[in-house]
Amino acid sequence: MNRDLLIITSYFPPEIGAASNRIFHLANGLEKSGFNVSVLTPLPNYPTGQIFDDYKGRFKDTSKVGEITVHRLWIYASNSKNKLIRLVAMLSYSFSLIWFFMWHKIPKTVIVQSPPLLVAFTSMCFLRRKTRKLILNVSDLWPIAGLELGALKKGFSYKLLETIERFNYKKAQLILGQSEEILAHVKSICPNKATFLYRNYPDFSPPKIEAVKPSAPLKIVYAGLLGIAQGIFKLCTALDYSNIEFHIYGSGSEQEQIERFITEHPKLPIFFHGRVTRHELHKVLTGYDVAIIPLLNRIYGSVPSKIFEYARLGMPMLYFGGGEGEYIIETNRLGWIAKAGDYTDLNSVISKIALVDISEVKKAQIQQTALENFDFERQLKAFKTLI
Known part of the structure; x- marks a missing residue:
């Protein structure tokens, strides 16, 4: 009998980029392996910060991508550089997730993508059950990455994000990290946490190498x-x-x-x-x-x-x-x-x-x-x- 599995992510096709591709390959691979996979994701808006034309005017959308059931939820879409507007956008998706959790049966196995930290926090906070396995898929280390990029400065908000980060790690039964550095950081916070190195390997047929003679420039x-x-x-x-x-x-x-x-x-x-x-x-x-x-x-x-x-x-x-x-x-x-x-x-x-x-x-x-x-x-x- 196939097991039900839910993936919660902020990015999914038709959005483009590494994050979208990574989650799609994971979902598709698990579905082919015998899991009944469903995905929770916002209405597509990345990287433009605007809801894609095919989804405008909708509060939610449920469709099939192959055999994967995809639930797309409302989000206040924006790619603004204003921190307050970005926070509103993340919170809007978090509220949509809470609404979905209230009205739908959630599988016993859930994979949550992080970052964004607030989305992961919402999932970890509202889906905690002794009978449910929460798996956190960490692709970047926030808030550290934000500090190194210059998007964040140390202070109250940074400390708050660190607290959320630690909460997410502690509530997960298993943590996937895309790098050894991520796993080392997780272990420094939760030494006994079960971890797994999950690289962002692609899943497509390798093309035949064509003989192309290089020339300057x-x-x-x-x-x-x-x-x-x-x-x-x-x-x-x-x-x-x-x-x-x-x-x-x-x-x-x-x-x-x-x-x-x-x-x-x-x-x-x-x-x-x-x-x-x-x-x-x-x-x-x-x-x-x-x-x-x-x-x-x-x-x-x-x-x-x-x-x-x-x-x-x-x-x-x-x-x-x-x-x-x-x-x-x-x-x-x-x-x-x-x-x-x-x-x-x-x-x-x-x-x-x-x-x-x-x-x-x-x-x-x-x-x-x-x-x-x-x-x-x-x-x-x-x-x-x-x-």
Whole structure:
């Protein structure tokens, strides 16, 4: 008999991005493994901060994505930089969750995505039962990450978020972390807590490596969120364009700045392609030489899921973010490392990338490493033994 399982998340397709993809793969993998999976998520609004056209005017929506039942709840959607408005948006989804909990039977196994901390807190607080297993999936360490990004400052609100974070960890029966740093942080707070390293491995058929002869200029591509953490605008201003092209895919808060910079510097070889679907992105990425993965500042606990996705595509990577991601790139020989925050070193590393390093052979080696070491099915099988 199949077991019922609920996943509570703030991001889910048709929204794009790493968080949405990660939860979809988890839900889909568990459903294929014999669980009756349902998902609780807001009406889609990320990253635009506006409810998508197909869902406007609705208070809730229930539909099927394959065999997964998806309940989409009302949210006051916003991507405002105003902290009060962002708080209202998170609280609105929390109130919708409470309403749903009151009127629906909740399965005995629940996976809760964190951050946002308030959404996780609402779930942990209202779903506590001796007979229910609460699993917390921690993809970033808040409020630490907020402090390192400059979005938060130490004070009363920071202390409050730390208290909420600790509550969430203590009430979970099992904690999933996307990095060793996350699990080490959890253990420092809850030494006896059951934890599991759950990397953001992708689940798609690896493409055949095509023989594409590289030629100057070197074609570097970035694809993803154009937010503060990624620092793509700063990257545009700091790159040495003497022998490169820089191609950008995505959307986010820095998009207007980036487009304005490109308009004001028409002679620079920067090309903004906008937002495309993940399927389309996989097709176009392999036409470039190197994928860059930047972080404006090193964020403790963060391991960009792009590492595993690009490796499966056979894409050589240039990592510019420090931390555990740097270690993964180096030990698995997936590409190059530039010192986090050091744009002089970044340009120096780029200047030394040889054509032989982005050959068909090199790409095939990267893809083989991904198939051997970043296996979604093997990881999921190990996780299922714990639930």
